Amino acid sequence: MAVDTVKPVSASSAAPSPEKTRREVNVLAGFGHAFLAVWALLIIAPLVWTFLASFKTNEEIFGDAWTMPGALRLDNWARAWSEANVGQYFLNSVFVVSLSTAGTMLLGAMAAYVLARYSFWGNRAIYYLFVSGLAFPVFLALVPLFFVVRNLGLLNSYVGLILVYIAYSLPFTVFFLAAFFKSLPNSVAEAATMDGASHTRLFFQVMMPMARSGLISITIFNVIGQWNQYLLPLALLQGEGAEEKWVLTQGIANISTSAGFDADWGGLFAALTMAILPMIVIYAIFQRQIQSGLTSGAVK
Amino acid sequence: MRHGKYPFVIGFLAAPVTIYVVFVIAPYAQAFYMALTNWRGLSPGQFIGLENFTRLFQDDVFWKALQHHGILLLALPLITIIIALFLAFMLNVGGGSQKGVMTGVWGSKFYRVVFFLPQVLAVAILGVLFQAIYRPDGSGMINSLVAKLGLEPIGFLINPDLALWSIIAVLVWQAVGFYVVLFSAGMSNIPKDIYEAAMLDGATRMSMFFRVTLPLLWDTLQVAWVYLGIAAFDAFAIVQTLSVDQGGPDGSTTVIGMEIYRNAFTYSKYGYASAMGVALFFLTITFAALSLRVSRRESVEM
Numbered sequence: 149m150a151v152d153t154v155k156p157v158s159a160s161s162a163a164p165s166p167e168k169t170r171r172e173v174n175v176l177a178g179f180g181h182a183f184l185a186v187w188a189l190l191i192i193a194p195l196v197w198t199f200l201a202s203f204k205t206n207e208e209i210f211g212d213a214w215t216m217p218g219a220l221r222l223d224n225w226a227r228a229w230s231e232a233n234v235g236q237y238f239l240n241s242v243f244v245v246s247l248s249t250a251g252t253m254l255l256g257a258m259a260a261y262v263l264a265r266y267s268f269w270g271n272r273a274i275y276y277l278f279v280s281g282l283a284f285p286v287f288l289a290l291v292p293l294f295f296v297v298r299n300l301g302l303l304n305s306y307v308g309l310i311l312v313y314i315a316y317s318l319p320f321t322v323f324f325l326a327a328f329f330k331s332l333p334n335s336v337a338e339a340a341t342m343d344g345a346s347h348t349r350l351f352f353q354v355m356m357p358m359a360r361s362g363l364i365s366i367t368i369f370n371v372i373g374q375w376n377q378y379l380l381p382l383a384l385l386q387g388e389g390a391e392e393k394w395v396l397t398q399g400i401a402n403i404s405t406s407a408g409f410d411a412d413w414g415g416l417f418a419a420l421t422m423a424i425l426p427m428i429v430i431y432a433i434f435q436r437q438i439q440s441g442l443t444s445g446a447v448k
Numbered sequence: 449m450r451h452g453k454y455p456f457v458i459g460f461l462a463a464p465v466t467i468y469v470v471f472v473i474a475p476y477a478q479a480f481y482m483a484l485t486n487w488r489g490l491s492p493g494q495f496i497g498l499e500n501f502t503r504l505f506q507d508d509v510f511w512k513a514l515q516h517h518g519i520l521l522l523a524l525p526l527i528t529i530i531i532a533l534f535l536a537f538m539l540n541v542g543g544g545s546q547k548g549v550m551t552g553v554w555g556s557k558f559y560r561v562v563f564f565l566p567q568v569l570a571v572a573i574l575g576v577l578f579q580a581i582y583r584p585d586g587s588g589m590i591n592s593l594v595a596k597l598g599l600e601p602i603g604f605l606i607n608p609d610l611a612l613w614s615i616i617a618v619l620v621w622q623a624v625g626f627y628v629v630l631f632s633a634g635m636s637n638i639p640k641d642i643y644e645a646a647m648l649d650g651a652t653r654m655s656m657f658f659r660v661t662l663p664l665l666w667d668t669l670q671v672a673w674v675y676l677g678i679a680a681f682d683a684f685a686i687v688q689t690l691s692v693d694q695g696g697p698d699g700s701t702t703v704i705g706m707e708i709y710r711n712a713f714t715y716s717k718y719g720y721a722s723a724m725g726v727a728l729f730f731l732t733i734t735f736a737a738l739s740l741r742v743s744r745r746e747s748v749e750m
Contacts, residue, residue, distance in 0.1 A: 180538040184555070187535060188562045190621065194581055195565075197589050201580070210587045214596075259464040262457050274465060281472050285682060285732050287705050288725035291712045292478035296471065315471035318464060347456040376570035378685040379705075383713065397572040401689045404576040417580070423573050431568045435561050438568065439629050 195424065201417040209413045224414035225422070232412070234419040236392065237399035244306055244395060245374045248313035252370050253363065255314060256321030261351055263322065264329035265337075275326065281319030286379060294383055304387040312384060313374050321366055328362035329355065365441030368434055375427070396423050479729075482722035489716045500723035510724065513704045516612055517681060520703075521735070523613075525676035528620050529669065532627035535563065537657055539628065540635045541643060560632070563625035571622065575689025578618050579605070582690075605692050608700035615690055615701055619683065627672050634668035635661060674739055681732045684709070704728050 201209055202224055203217035229235040263275045293312065294303075302308025332355065340354045356363070378397045385393050394402070400419050431438060483500055487493025504510050539556045566574070581589040582604035591601040604614040638661065646656050662669075684705030687695055694710070695702030704724055712721035 180534075181554075184535060184538055184559050187531070187624070188559055191562050191565055191625075194577060194589065197581070198577055210585075212586055212592055214589075214592050255464040255467065258460040262460045266453060266457050268454065268457050274461065277465075277473065278468065281468070283733070283736075284472075284476055285678075285725075285728055287682075287684070287708050288479050288722075288729045289472065289475035290708060290725065291718050291722050292475035292482055293471065294712070295718075296475055296478075300470075311467055312471050315467045318468050318472075322464075347452060351460075372568050376568075376572075378570065378572040378688075382688075383709075386713075397570045397685075400576055401572050404579060404689065413580075416576075420573065420577055424569055424577075427568045427570075428565065431565060432561075435564070439560075439564055443626070443630050443633055 195428075198417055198424065199421050202414065202421045204414050204417070206413050209417070221414065224412075224418040227412060228415040228418035228422065232403055232415055232419055233391075233394075233399060234396070234403075234422055237394050237396045238422065240393060241375060241396040244309055244313070245371060247306075248310040248317070248374055249367060249370045251310060251314045252317040252321055252374075253367055256318055256366075257325055257356065257359070257363065258351070259318070260322045260325035261329050261355060264326040265355075275322075278319050278322040281316075282323065286316065290379070290383055297384055304385055304390050304393065306393065309381060309384050312380055313377065316380070317370050317373065321370065324366050324369075325359070325362060328359055332358050365437055368438050369441050371430075372427075372438070479722050479725050482719055483726040484723075485719045487719045489718055493719055496719075500720050501727070503720070504723055504727060509699060509702065509707060510704070510727075512699055513702050513707050516701065516703055517683075517731070519612060520616065520619075520680035520683060521677055523616050524619055524623070524680045525673050527616070528623045528627055528676055529672055531620070532624045532631055532672075533662075533665075533669075535559075535624070536628045536631035536635060537661060540632055541653075541656070541661070560629065563628050565625065566622040567626045569622070571685040572689050574618060574622060575686050578614075578690055582614055605690065606697055608697050611691060611697060611701045615683075615686055618686060618690065619679070623676065623679070627676075630672060631665065631668060634665045638664045670740065674736055677735050677739060678732060681728060681735070 200217055203219070203221045204224075205218070205221065208215065208217060259274075259278065263271060263278075297303050297308045297312065300308070302311070336354060336358065337350060340350050345354065376397065377395070378401070381395045381398050385395075385398070400416075400423055403416055403419060482493070484495055484497060485493035486496045486499070539559060582591075583589075584591060584601055584603045584606055586592050586595045586601070588601075588604075590604070594601055603610065605611050642660055642664075643656065646660055651659070682705065683703050687701055687703050687706050688709070691697075691701040695706045704727070708721045708724045708728070711717045711724065
């Protein structure tokens, strides 16, 4: 853009005086600053409040909400971890999500790679079959899914839940990674093939390492998505002994719904903090990748 | 053609395609058929044609849920986008021109990290958290402040007129950060010299926003609207965990997801629940198609 030709115009009387502009900038900037700070406070305050409440007694919790806890009561945390089974739910979530994310990444990368870099009959059909899954609401499939899982004898089992997590994570994973594999240069692949690398070796030893940044983004995306999943475990982990298998979101939602006034509120807040804290830590470490990963998915 | 291509292709596709077809495609296909039966889980259901749908359209609860989706569909995107747009504008060009380069306000990086944070928290967990925050007496985080001001406590979740809006507020609270980042990405694609030219022409920050940023961001806004609209149809976890009495008080916050879950897993009306799922499917698709069509504009050449 030719800035030079614009300059003389701005110097003319048509432009508002510099003073007026400066005042307008200051007012807006001041208002903007205030709004940014207020919004940041709105995000942080509930989280800090929960953290503080995790050290309070029931009496303190039902008193004024804005008083500090009388002491650092770590026994709330201990109770939540062991008696309210949050420790168990937490480990269940870790177990399920690590296996299902690993499975999603392996299968998703395999499918995306083949669909992106090999031409064969039915390639486009399979690709669109995967991508169409992005458009459907999970709710539509909920009832039949329940019966598919039940008929396979996988209801109330981790195998069933993990397979379902993988299946529902595949559309986005394949969609995202296919574009990524397509963008990788051909020359390296050709050189490896000349050196006698098999297709499988080419994939695991050349292509996977080259696609590392894309794989990391989508791994984080899947970890967050599967860790936060609520509907699928709710529908699929039911029946005899289901409570021991519950994942974290489910367990905490249940503590809260079954809690009456005599309930252990300090324990509930400790449980909430335990559910929130690891996500904040992971977010703090990976926030750059998380933000770019989640938004690059949105801007298709 | 390299040899051994087909065994390799088939070997790599077999597992993912099988899992996907069994757990995603097959259930979707069955849902459409199941919606036409009166299956209740015990005996094999009979084909009853569109009877579930006629019943659905006479079901007051369904209409009420639909009405709530209507409110969500308007309020959620509108409020979220307005707040996110303003915040993103401040973060990216609010600081004015520094040596000819538009910058965000002081502390932009910090704000960007904080705003996005709720996005990584589970909606179900947030439901439980906000239940405590919204508590109707002095022990609730907000009502404690309200009491200090000497005002009557607000029954966020127990007042049928307020309950849905209290839920929408949580959804907005969570969503804004994502759209701030999304819009920031869009804004960074706008060439700096356009702003500079506008600046030299003496454009105010306000007119710069409405005449430069907004039109050039139109595509991103459209994506945001569609995403938030779909989220408005998807609301379930938050209603299940936050609302009084699962969709209450008195059905004032119920959504279709809640009704599908209730009909399927509480009343075992599987056919009926599937019919709701199909209705939801068509609503979502129609919404996405309509909003993409309506908001289509001549894109600005840069």
